[in-house]
Amino acid sequence: MNSDMTIGKLAVLLAVSSNNEENKIFKKGEELGYKLFKGRAGSMDGEKIFAAVETAAKRRGIIQNQYREEHTLYHSILDAFHGVCRGELALGSILRSVGLIFSVVRGPRLAGDYSDGEWLAVALYGTIGAPIKGFEHEVMGLGINNI
Amino acid sequence: MNSDMTIGKLAVLLAVSSNNEENKIFKKGEELGYKLFKGRAGSMDGEKIFAAVETAAKRRGIIQNQYREEHTLYHSILDAFHGVCRGELALGSILRSVGLIFSVVRGPRLAGDYSDGEWLAVALYGTIGAPIKGFEHEVMGLGINNI
Amino acid sequence: MNSDMTIGKLAVLLAVSSNNEENKIFKKGEELGYKLFKGRAGSMDGEKIFAAVETAAKRRGIIQNQYREEHTLYHSILDAFHGVCRGELALGSILRSVGLIFSVVRGPRLAGDYSDGEWLAVALYGTIGAPIKGFEHEVMGLGINNI
Amino acid sequence: MNSDMTIGKLAVLLAVSSNNEENKIFKKGEELGYKLFKGRAGSMDGEKIFAAVETAAKRRGIIQNQYREEHTLYHSILDAFHGVCRGELALGSILRSVGLIFSVVRGPRLAGDYSDGEWLAVALYGTIGAPIKGFEHEVMGLGINNI
Amino acid sequence: MNSDMTIGKLAVLLAVSSNNEENKIFKKGEELGYKLFKGRAGSMDGEKIFAAVETAAKRRGIIQNQYREEHTLYHSILDAFHGVCRGELALGSILRSVGLIFSVVRGPRLAGDYSDGEWLAVALYGTIGAPIKGFEHEVMGLGINNI
Amino acid sequence: MNSDMTIGKLAVLLAVSSNNEENKIFKKGEELGYKLFKGRAGSMDGEKIFAAVETAAKRRGIIQNQYREEHTLYHSILDAFHGVCRGELALGSILRSVGLIFSVVRGPRLAGDYSDGEWLAVALYGTIGAPIKGFEHEVMGLGINNI
Ligand SMILES: [Mg+2]
Ligand SMILES: [Mg+2]
Ligand SMILES: [Mg+2]
Numbered sequence: 070m071n072s073d074m075t076i077g078k079l080a081v082l083l084a085v086s087s088n089n090e091e092n093k094i095f096k097k098g099e100e101l102g103y104k105l106f107k108g109r110a111g112s113m114d115g116e117k118i119f120a121a122v123e124t125a126a127k128r129r130g131i132i133q134n135q136y137r138e139e140h141t142l143y144h145s146i147l148d149a150f151h152g153v154c155r156g157e158l159a160l161g162s163i164l165r166s167v168g169l170i171f172s173v174v175r176g177p178r179l180a181g182d183y184s185d186g187e188w189l190a191v192a193l194y195g196t197i198g199a200p201i202k203g204f205e206h207e208v209m210g211l212g213i214n215n216i
Numbered sequence: 217m218n219s220d221m222t223i224g225k226l227a228v229l230l231a232v233s234s235n236n237e238e239n240k241i242f243k244k245g246e247e248l249g250y251k252l253f254k255g256r257a258g259s260m261d262g263e264k265i266f267a268a269v270e271t272a273a274k275r276r277g278i279i280q281n282q283y284r285e286e287h288t289l290y291h292s293i294l295d296a297f298h299g300v301c302r303g304e305l306a307l308g309s310i311l312r313s314v315g316l317i318f319s320v321v322r323g324p325r326l327a328g329d330y331s332d333g334e335w336l337a338v339a340l341y342g343t344i345g346a347p348i349k350g351f352e353h354e355v356m357g358l359g360i361n362n363i
Numbered sequence: 364m365n366s367d368m369t370i371g372k373l374a375v376l377l378a379v380s381s382n383n384e385e386n387k388i389f390k391k392g393e394e395l396g397y398k399l400f401k402g403r404a405g406s407m408d409g410e411k412i413f414a415a416v417e418t419a420a421k422r423r424g425i426i427q428n429q430y431r432e433e434h435t436l437y438h439s440i441l442d443a444f445h446g447v448c449r450g451e452l453a454l455g456s457i458l459r460s461v462g463l464i465f466s467v468v469r470g471p472r473l474a475g476d477y478s479d480g481e482w483l484a485v486a487l488y489g490t491i492g493a494p495i496k497g498f499e500h501e502v503m504g505l506g507i508n509n510i
Numbered sequence: 511m512n513s514d515m516t517i518g519k520l521a522v523l524l525a526v527s528s529n530n531e532e533n534k535i536f537k538k539g540e541e542l543g544y545k546l547f548k549g550r551a552g553s554m555d556g557e558k559i560f561a562a563v564e565t566a567a568k569r570r571g572i573i574q575n576q577y578r579e580e581h582t583l584y585h586s587i588l589d590a591f592h593g594v595c596r597g598e599l600a601l602g603s604i605l606r607s608v609g610l611i612f613s614v615v616r617g618p619r620l621a622g623d624y625s626d627g628e629w630l631a632v633a634l635y636g637t638i639g640a641p642i643k644g645f646e647h648e649v650m651g652l653g654i655n656n657i
Numbered sequence: 658m659n660s661d662m663t664i665g666k667l668a669v670l671l672a673v674s675s676n677n678e679e680n681k682i683f684k685k686g687e688e689l690g691y692k693l694f695k696g697r698a699g700s701m702d703g704e705k706i707f708a709a710v711e712t713a714a715k716r717r718g719i720i721q722n723q724y725r726e727e728h729t730l731y732h733s734i735l736d737a738f739h740g741v742c743r744g745e746l747a748l749g750s751i752l753r754s755v756g757l758i759f760s761v762v763r764g765p766r767l768a769g770d771y772s773d774g775e776w777l778a779v780a781l782y783g784t785i786g787a788p789i790k791g792f793e794h795e796v797m798g799l800g801i802n803n804i
Numbered sequence: 805m806n807s808d809m810t811i812g813k814l815a816v817l818l819a820v821s822s823n824n825e826e827n828k829i830f831k832k833g834e835e836l837g838y839k840l841f842k843g844r845a846g847s848m849d850g851e852k853i854f855a856a857v858e859t860a861a862k863r864r865g866i867i868q869n870q871y872r873e874e875h876t877l878y879h880s881i882l883d884a885f886h887g888v889c890r891g892e893l894a895l896g897s898i899l900r901s902v903g904l905i906f907s908v909v910r911g912p913r914l915a916g917d918y919s920d921g922e923w924l925a926v927a928l929y930g931t932i933g934a935p936i937k938g939f940e941h942e943v944m945g946l947g948i949n950n951i
């Protein structure tokens with residue numbers, strides 16, 4: 070892994086990592102001073118994706134239970150969700166569902182550079198498709214905002 | 217790297233990889249039967265991103281110079297570009313520019329499983345921001361279509 | 364209040380006015396020959412906002428129960444709703460709800476100038492946010508169409 | 511009917527044709543080597559439109575029950591649905607419903623020219639409007655993708 | 658042609674008609690009391706499509722040179738352009754261009770029924786594609802508003 | 805003016821105020837601890853609107869020349885621009901231009917309540933229309949983000 074690590078690359082790598090790869094990424098990220106979390110959410114209802122990420126990020130202490138932090142998180146999820154949906158923020162209402170792994174990372178944009186304060190990155194990675202087993206392809210989204 | 221490799225994960229890893237990581241990914245992808253390419257494109261003009269990916273994909277023989285293959289590639293770039301732009305497919309006209317690394321991968325959705333034919337994945341990874349050095353954050357997009 | 368009053372400014376001022384300010388605006392608008400109405404609607408379901416505005420506008424006689432007038436009203440609400448949603452016309456499905464004050468104003472684009480017929484303005488003003496008390500910020504939208 | 515028939519024109523003509531016109535179009539299309547189907551779907555729920563077209567296309571053998579064919583069909587419906595919705599892929603959530611006739615056509619882009627393989631066209635034609643009888647106007651959408 | 662003719666069907670049929678079919682449609686439409694026009698416009702610049710339709714509609718007397726009529730026309734072109742672009746109102750900036758035939762029709766929603774006043778329909782039909790000859794597929798859009 | 809003043813209402817009132825009304829709003833806002841600015845920008849090029857607001861906000865010291873502050877400002881302009889454009893972030897490319905007054909306000913969401921830190925509001929108010937004098941109607945947008 071590159072030593073020029075960034076918040077977005079960390080979020081992306083954590084989201085796409087398999088179970089045996091993820092510990093290395095958690096360790097590397099934490100050494101670099103980031104807070105990181107990874108979870109799963111699948112649904113035809115977009116709000117369940119948002120709720121899963123928000124709940125996890127609060128419970129794990131990645132954000133404080135304060136509106137300005139929640140607002141930054143919300144817009145990072147929303148930005149990442151655009152990458153998943155690619156043009157229309159709709160799942161069930163256009164007959165598709167997602168199975169996603171999400172990661173949330175908090176820290177500087179560039180590892181070790183605190184001159185521009187803290188940022189929050191959300192990555193969403195998984196599959197989107199019809200409600201038929203195996204009828205799906207991969208999707209990915211990334212959202213980053215200042216916290 | 218997981219042995220359950222997929223076309224989208226390959227495209228994402230290739231796009232975010234640093235120079236010393238990318239050879240391992242090319243090698244792994246080629247062993248699994250994929251065609252892969254990685255390039256760079258930066259602009260305030262969206263069409264230059266599209267043109268750079270299309271030109272590279274044709275020149276490297278990842279797609280044939282035939283409309284149905286070009287159409288699949290175009291829509292994969294477009295899908296990935298949605299992840300980069302997150303809601304409005306505009307760069308210069310809303311005063312922002314991108315510096316992107318792109319990857320193009322051709323092969324089966326799941327490594328080794330040719331039962332559903334060939335697919336094409338495009339990943340775009342880099343930064344978006346104001347026309348001021350360092351005023352930028354990371355973005356990522358992924359587009360996958362049947363070829 | 365400016366004597367160069369316009370239909371949109373009237374709608375905006377009426378929507379953002381507090382209880383003690385609104386009578387002055389109603390009076391001013393009516394003197395200038397406008398029909399005006401103000402109401403409230405809050406929901407995670409977009410259709411409830413549309414229904415509240417449409418029902419009020421018909422009941423108060425701001426529009427006639429005729430399709431071409433309803434169509435103009437509908438598109439004015441839709442235009443204003445874009446300002447509220449800012450990119451994705453979704454509320455509950457992306458885990459957010461709104462509490463809105465709406466105004467509907469009918470009359471000329473510029474007060475006193477009937478040379479271009481009647482127009483309809485809808486303003487929506489209030490808050491959008493998470494389903495947590497106080498986790499919300501203000502939003503505003505305005506839609507204007509010929510009737 | 512023009513002898514320079516194309517897949518999109520066939521889909522459009524079939525969708526807008528009245529009962530006594532449609533047989534001529536079916537016959538012409540089949541003579542030219544196309545597979546064609548026409549059906550009806552109406553709802554405030556977008557997913558019911560998608561489901562109706564997908565079910566009909568599979569049952570009539572226009573597509574095979576294979577993901578890459580379903581994926582092409584899905585994106586063709588989605589493209590056509592953009593023409594119906596014109597900016598926001600939402601029906602009931604913005605208080606409107608549709609009554610649509612759909613056509614699905616499979617074959618070459620230009621009749622008789624198989625040099626670029628098979629394509630799939632979906633046309634949607636009908637009315638959109640308020641949940642009040644007669645408060646509606648016509649809409650049309652067309653989506654075409656390589657299969 | 659169906660005797661239950663409507664403004665949208667007329668616009669669609671006129672736009673997709675070949676040279677030898679169009680006279681029949683013009684004649685039928687005019688007998689039913691509609692004003693109709695058909696023209697051509699192709700570009701990578703969206704504004705040229707808008708300008709071509711607006712100029713033609715004014716020159717042919719389909720709309721008067723008055724803002725409220727121009728506004729209705731503008732929004733009808735915009736609605737139709739959504740069908741052409743299917744999600745992102747962009748042409749050259751995402752490396753694509755269109756070659757379109759447009760029709761403009763003015764009259765009642767349903768032929769002979771003047772109870773709901775006059776409406777304006779714009780249909781756009783043609784091809785969209787890469788700037789490579791033959792690398793293109795058909796598109797269609799329809800926009801209807803009260804005038 | 806209501807004593808329960810909020811950042812968004814201040815931005816909206818400042819943007820719609822006439823020359824003789826604006827001093828009262830500036831004074832009220834400053835008494836409540838807000839930084840406020842008002843300017844003008846008109847163009848067929850969206851980027852000129854963004855540039856005008858960014859330049860003014862920096863020059864007047866409403867934001868510091870630091871990326872995280874610029875990023876918050878950028879997204880607030882973008883949110884407000886959605887209200888102006890209502891569905892498609894395009895001006896000249898769909899043959900329309902805007903003449904806008906903008907306001908930028910920095911301070912707490914609710915006057916006097918610093919418990920949730922500072923926020924930034926951008927309001928855009930003016931007209932949108934065809935490139936023909938007087939062929940235009942009013943538009944309004946508001947964007948608010950945590951700084
Ligand atoms: Mg940003
Ligand atoms: Mg897909
Ligand atoms: Mg308008």
Ligand SMILES: [Mg+2]
Nearest residue numbers: 287291654794
């Ligand atoms: Mg296409």
Ligand SMILES: [Mg+2]
Nearest residue numbers: 434438647801
């Ligand atoms: Mg309509």
Ligand SMILES: [Mg+2]
Nearest residue numbers: 140144500948
């Ligand atoms: Mg917000």
